Each structure stands twice: as C-alpha cells, then as structure tokens.
Amino acid sequence: MYQDVILDHYKHPHGRGLRDGDAEVHHVNPTCGDEITLRVKLKGSTIEDVSYEGQGCSISQASASVLNDLLVGKEIADAQRIQGVFLELMQSKGRIEPDDAMEEVLEDAVAFAGVSKYPARVKCALLSWMAWKDATAQALSVEESV
Amino acid sequence: MNSRPAVLTGLLDTEGIRKDFPILDRLVHDGKKLVYLDNAATSQTPRQVIDALSEYYENYNANVHRGVHVLAEEATAGYEGARDKVAAFINAPSRDEVIFTKNASESLNLVANMLGWADEPYRVDRDTEIVITEMEHHSNIVPWQLLAQRTGAKLKWFGLTDDGRLDLSNIEEVITEKTKVVSFVLVSNILGTVNPVEAIVRRAQQVGALVVVDASQAAPHMPVDVQALQADFVAFTGHKMCGPTGIGVLWGRQELLEDLPPFLGGGEMIETVSMHSSTYAPAPHKFEAGTPPIAQAIGLGVAVDYLTSIGMDKILAHEHAMTEYAIGRLLEVPDLRVIGPTTAEERGAAISFTLGDIHPHDVGQVLDEQGIAVRVGHHCARPVCLRYGIPATTRASFYLYSTPAEVDALVDGLEHVRNFFG
Ligand SMILES: Cc1ncc(COP(=O)(O)O)c(C=O)c1O
Numbered sequence: 001m002y003q004d005v006i007l008d009h010y011k012h013p014h015g016r017g018l019r020d021g022d023a024e025v026h027h028v029n030p031t032c033g034d035e036i037t038l039r040v041k042l043k044g045s046t047i048e049d050v051s052y053e054g055q056g057c058s059i060s061q062a063s064a065s066v067l068n069d070l071l072v073g074k075e076i077a078d079a080q081r082i083q084g085v086f087l088e089l090m091q092s093k094g095r096i097e098p099d100d101a102m103e104e105v106l107e108d109a110v111a112f113a114g115v116s117k118y119p120a121r122v123k124c125a126l127l128s129w130m131a132w133k134d135a136t137a138q139a140l141s142v143e144e145s146v
Numbered sequence: 147m148n149s150r151p152a153v154l155t156g157l158l159d160t161e162g163i164r165k166d167f168p169i170l171d172r173l174v175h176d177g178k179k180l181v182y183l184d185n186a187a188t189s190q191t192p193r194q195v196i197d198a199l200s201e202y203y204e205n206y207n208a209n210v211h212r213g214v215h216v217l218a219e220e221a222t223a224g225y226e227g228a229r230d231k232v233a234a235f236i237n238a239p240s241r242d243e244v245i246f247t248k249n250a251s252e253s254l255n256l257v258a259n260m261l262g263w264a265d266e267p268y269r270v271d272r273d274t275e276i277v278i279t280e281m282e283h284h285s286n287i288v289p290w291q292l293l294a295q296r297t298g299a300k301l302k303w304f305g306l307t308d309d310g311r312l313d314l315s316n317i318e319e320v321i322t323e324k325t326k327v328v329s330f331v332l333v334s335n336i337l338g339t340v341n342p343v344e345a346i347v348r349r350a351q352q353v354g355a356l357v358v359v360d361a362s363q364a365a366p367h368m369p370v371d372v373q374a375l376q377a378d379f380v381a382f383t384g385h386k387m388c389g390p391t392g393i394g395v396l397w398g399r400q401e402l403l404e405d406l407p408p409f410l411g412g413g414e415m416i417e418t419v420s421m422h423s424s425t426y427a428p429a430p431h432k433f434e435a436g437t438p439p440i441a442q443a444i445g446l447g448v449a450v451d452y453l454t455s456i457g458m459d460k461i462l463a464h465e466h467a468m469t470e471y472a473i474g475r476l477l478e479v480p481d482l483r484v485i486g487p488t489t490a491e492e493r494g495a496a497i498s499f500t501l502g503d504i505h506p507h508d509v510g511q512v513l514d515e516q517g518i519a520v521r522v523g524h525h526c527a528r529p530v531c532l533r534y535g536i537p538a539t540t541r542a543s544f545y546l547y548s549t550p551a552e553v554d555a556l557v558d559g560l561e562h563v564r565n566f567f568g
Pocket of ligand 1: 187283285334335363383
C-alpha cells in the first residue's frame with residue numbers, strides 16, 4: 001500500500017500552503033481526524049491554482065500533493081474527468097489493475113490503487129479530491145453570479 | 147537495546163494459557179505470527195468458551211423460562227447458572243441483582259433511562275445535575291447527554307490532569323447537593339488510568355447521589371467486588387473478558403432495582419398483562435425484555451469460570467508486570483509520547499501513545515503489515531484526544547496471554563515504522 005511514490009509525496013508535498021483562491025472549503029474525515037483546508041483559483045475555464053493546508057495520515061497528505069500536480073493548469077472539464085477516473089479506481093476494492101491508458105490519465109495517482117483494498121483508508125485518499133470538487137463547484141457558482 | 151530484566155516477577159504461565167486460545171496461533175500476511183495487542187477493544191476466546199457455545203447449539207438450544215420440555219429446562223438452567231457465576235465473580239449479595247444486557251453500552255443506557263423515568267427520590271429532572279468525567283468512553287457520555295437533553299438536567303464533569311488522571315481538586319463544586327447521579331469509568335480504555343473510587347463514592351454518598359461505575363476495562367483484568375466498590379450500579383461487557391460478543395452485565399443494588407421502572411417492555415419482563423395495563427416480574431427479569439442472548443450468557447459464565455480458575459489476582463499481577471515492562475520499553479523509542487500515566491502505578495494494561503508526527507493510522511497499518519494488531523483512532527473517547535491536543539493515538543493493550551516477547555515485537559515494529567516514515 002505504501003508505494004515509494006506515496007511516501008515521496010508525503011515527505012515532500014507539492015504545492016502545499018494556502019494561497020489566493022476563489023473559493024475555500026474545509027473537509028474532515030471523522031473516523032481518523034484527517035483535515036484539509038483547500039482553495040481553488042480559476043482563470044476562465046482553467047484551474048490556475050489549488051492550494052491546501054492539512055493534517056492527517058500519509059495517504060491523505062500524499063493524495064493532496066498528487067492532486068495539486070495533476071490538476072493545476074488543466075481545463076476544468078479535463079480535471080473533472082481525471083477526478084472521475086481516480087474515484088473509480090479508489091472505489092474498485094482492489095479489482096482494477098491500472099493499465100497504460102489509466103496511467104496516462106492519473107500519472108502518480110495510480111500508486112493509490114493498492115489503497116483501494118483497505119476500506120478504512122479509501123476515505124483518506126479521497127479527502128482532498130472531495131474537497132477539490134466542492135471548492136470548484138463553489139468557485140464556479142461565484143463566477144456565474146458576477 | 148534490550149532492557150528486559152532477567153526475570154519479570156508475577157508473570158503467568160503464558161505458554162500454557164496460550165494453548166487455550168486457538169486464534170493466537172494464527173499466521174497473518176503471508177506467514178507472520180499474530181501479535182494481538184488490541185485486547186482493550188475485544189479479548190480473544192478460549193477453547194472452553196468456544197466449546198460451550200457449540201455444545202449449547204448442538205445439544206440444548208431452546209428458549210428459556212417458558213418451555214416444559216427437557217431442552218427448555220436445560221437451557222434455562224444454563225442461562226440462570228451463568229447468572230449465578232457472574233454474581234459470584236463480582237461478589238454480588240444476590241444473584242437477582244445481575245441483569246444480562248447485550249453489552250456495557252446497553253447497561254449504561256438502561257441506567258440512564260431508568261433514572262429519567264423514575265419517581266422521586268431518584269428522578270433526574272431539570273433542577274438536578276449529572277456528573278461524569280472527561281475520560282469516559284462515549285458509551286458513558288452519550289446516554290447522559292441524552293438524559294440531560296430530555297430532562298433539562300445539567301451535565302457536569304471532572305477534568306483531567308496533565309499526567310492522565312482525574313482532577314478531583316474541585317470535587318465539592320462538581321458533586322453538589324443537586325447531583326443525582328455520578329457515573330465514571332473504573333479503568334480508562336484510552337489512558338489506562340485506574341480511578342480513585344473511594345474518594346468519589348464518599349462525596350457522592352455525602353450528597354445522596356447514586357454512583358454508576360463503568361467497569362468494562364476492570365472486570366476482565368482485576369478482582370471486582372461490587373460490595374467493596376460501594377457503587378449502586380456496575381456495568382461491564384462480556385467480549386472483553388474472554389466471553390462472546392452480545393452479552394453484557396448490569397449489576398444494581400436490589401432495593402433500587404425494585405423501585406426503579408423498567409426500560410424495555412416485552413415478553414419475559416412481565417407478571418400479568420391485560421389490554422389496559424401490566425405488572426412486572428421482579429428484578430432481574432423486569433429488565434430483560436424478550437428472548438435474552440442465551441448462548442452468550444452461558445459462554446460468559448464459562449469465561450468467568452476460566453478467569454477464576456487462573457485467578458483474578460494473578461491476572462492483575464501479570465498485567466501489572468507487563469505494563470511496567472511495556473512502558474519502560476516504549477519510553478526507549480525516540481519521539482514516543484505516552485498519553486496517560488507513565489508509570490504502572492494505579493494503571494491498567496492499555497497504553498496509548500503518539501510517535502512523533504507520524505499519524506496513528508500509518509503507525510497501525512505498518513505494524514499490521516508485521517502481524518502486530520493495535521488500535522488507532524480516538525478509541526471512543528474523543529474528549530481525551532481534544533484534552534491532550536492530539537487527533538488520535540495508537541494503543542497497545544495486553545491481557546492474560548500477552549508476553550514480554552510481544553512487547554519486544556511491538557518496540558521493534560515501531561522502530562520499523564520510524565525508519566519507514568523517517
Ligand atoms: C471503558 C469502556 N466503556 C464502555 C465500553 C463499551 O463496551 P461495549 O461496546 O461492549 O458496549 C468500552 C468498550 O469499548 C469501554 O472500553
């Protein structure tokens with residue numbers, strides 16, 4: 001479960017720290033007390049930045065770092081597709097063996113495939129992704145209302 | 147470094163005892179020996195109890211108290227015999243004071259509900275106060291919060307000292323003339339602390355408050371004498387003391403059980419029923435509505451026999467030696483902080499700790515990969531984590547079959563965790 005990729009992201013997180021954003025959310029995982037505060041900054045239909053601060057286990061922290069790597073600079077629609085694929089992988093209970101096509105989409109995030117075998121830890125891996133989804137929806141609704 | 151003393155005194159013959167627990171031979175994760183250190187969550191089950199459960203289902207499975215046939219009579223004798231055994235185990239003055247429930251949580255909810263429905267002088271209402279402590283298991287917090295919300299009573303609690311003990315310095319302000327009930331844990335499941343019963347009971351008696359003791363982490367590990375405790379109610383749970391799940395105990399003083407109203411209604415708990423009203427059976431049946439957990443009660447009776455045959459004072463001595471050794475060894479691990487008393491004095495064998503800023507989930511997972519089973523999280527005592535400013539802990543907890551070698555395995559395992567995340 002603890003792939004080197006995951007440990008690397010945990011020890012050296014990418015894009016950590018809160019920066020300017022259009023929307024901010026705070027999500028917690030009540031079973032283990034993992035927490036994340038996450039901001040999304042949009043520029044037109046592009047994700048300009050995802051910044052975050054949090055505490056929790058290596059899985060939840062590494063997952064936020066991978067998310068930052070994958071989604072910053074992407075079109076929102078593409079990012080949503082990536083999120084959908086990651087969600088599918090995490091809900092696969094270990095049954096999906098990522099192929100090249102999936103690795104193309106998820107890059108480092110395929111390392112979390114093993115985590116999907118541990119029901120107690122899937123929520124840790126998804127924490128930042130759910131926060132991102134929530135924050136993006138909020139940022140979009142702010143944009144529409146102006 | 148290995149600081150194991152040449153001889154630890156007071157240890158049980160674990161080699162012999164472990165033969166009674168088939169599960170302890172299990173290999174996990176491709177052939178690793180299981181090191182089971184999650185005994186505060188649930189204990190393992192000896193062959194004697196497993197056999198008693200099979201024997202019941204194979205030979206005399208029947209409903210209790212109503213049949214006239216052989217099986218029903220044998221089942222009733224088994225179920226009521228278990229009550230005798232439990233009564234003797236806790237030195238209850240009468241077997242009729244032992245109520246079977248499904249677990250300690252139900253026992254505590256039963257008391258809270260009785261007091262909500264009771265007449266004076268026991269009634270908890272808006273002008274009265276309920277006292278608990280900050281180190282309670284959620285099972286001894288939430289029922290009282292519910293009672294307070296439903297009745298308007300005020301919920302108060304004792305805080306904790308930095309070294310993991312109850313802060314009783316303001317006992318006169320916490321327990322007052324308005325206090326109707328004081329409910330506290332005898333041994334904490336997260337801190338391991340053994341609480342000073344006498345001081346609390348003395349003050350409660352001064353003001354005429356009832357005393358409820360949560361003995362879930364005490365009854366499995368030390369002699370518990372309800373008369374010596376001088377409490378009014380004592381709750382504990384079968385699955386932590388070598389018994390099956392699905393069976394708990396509430397002991398209550400006879401005159402209280404006579405006066406207090408029932409909680410659940412149904413079969414078994416009545417004397418006569420008409421469409422307008424019913425009269426109730428005397429305790430304990432008044433509080434045991436419906437078909438009880440028969441096999442589980444019988445299993446608990448056999449568990450009690452098993453523990454008694456080894457001797458509760460010997461089990462206490464074994465765990466005391468284990469705790470002393472484990473704390474000493476754990477404190478050798480760099481960055482390890484024990485949450486709770488750091489000596490074995492007035493302390494049980496559940497030891498919570500943090501390891502630097504490595505999250506307990508990661509600690510637990512990497513230990514599991516080595517076959518070592520511990521508990522991680524807030525252990526259903528979240529206020530304790532808040533009090534000490536930590537999100538969660540890792541907890542190792544020992545029992546009569548635990549060995550110093552398992553402590554060594556834990557310490558080696560933690561070293562591996564540190565290297566892994568370091
Ligand atoms: C101190 C304490 N009280 C109450 C309980 C609740 O026991 P049960 O879950 O069997 O009702 C536990 C066990 O988890 C406990 O450790």
